[in-house]
Amino acid sequence: MNTAVEAVVPPPGPGPGSAFLLAQIGAHAAGRFAERIGALDLTPPQTGLLRAVAAAPGQSQQALASVLGTPPSRLVALVDQLDERGLVERRRNPADRRLHALYLTSAGEELLRRIADVGREHDDAICAALDDGERATLRALLARIADEQGLTPGVHPGYRHV
Template identity: 45%
Template sequence: MNPATQGQSKRTAFLLSQLGAVASSRFAERTREIGLTPSDAGVIRLLARSPGLSQRSVAEKLGIVPSRVVPLIDSLQGRGLVNRVRSSSDRRNYELHLTDAGERVLHELRGIAEQHEAELLAPLTGDQAAQLGFLLAQLAAGHGLDRDLHRGSVSQQS
């Protein structure tokens, strides 16, 4: 191990969790300014990529419980960002779609994510930021993280 990097060993996990919390809460601040919770943002991004998903699928992809999805979509629908359409093939489930207003919010969200990223990585040089991105991606892959999932525990056994 490079001697210059010794000494902060054993704190990396804590730093990761600390910085993760900062990243999350700063992002939450930014989304709150356009009236969204981070969960709202997650649903919108998911529906942008996979239109027509059922609430069940949304719950699964996002790693939340189906009963949580109900008030989430209620609120999004109430603000005219998401539509519930009864599936014609299976009238039990809905097909969820972004409305035009939802698409516009999605664009705002992308701007926010870009600003957020820039602010967060500001203390690093471009090369360092790239390195960090690489290392985190490798960590995420090693722990089997999905790109939609944003929760603490990953698949508890049995």
């Protein structure tokens, strides 16, 4: 778990601003999610890669690196780890033998289903303070912020290793 000094006591006055609360809760949510998938022996980056492969099977590592915003050299080690565990596999493209197209194995698909379960549990735990209507309201507000801020749906910068 990551521990570091950070912004403290936001703009004094009417309590913390929305941006501070978003950063605080966002970091908390990411940390808790990392704990949960840690029970599946996965790190957040590994989970992100699994999901990206599932969303678009057959992509090259270069393309994935571009989408995920990570240097290609980092993907190599990540793919190695998942490959060794039999979750993804590299297939050489016969048409262009430079490329390694990535696919999920059946074990990878099975694990991804469990990740989805964990994600729902996580979501429910984070929003425990809110009823269904309030959760819908929150989701709508957040979606509008994410859209206006130009955030790529489904991608966000990573936090830390586990």
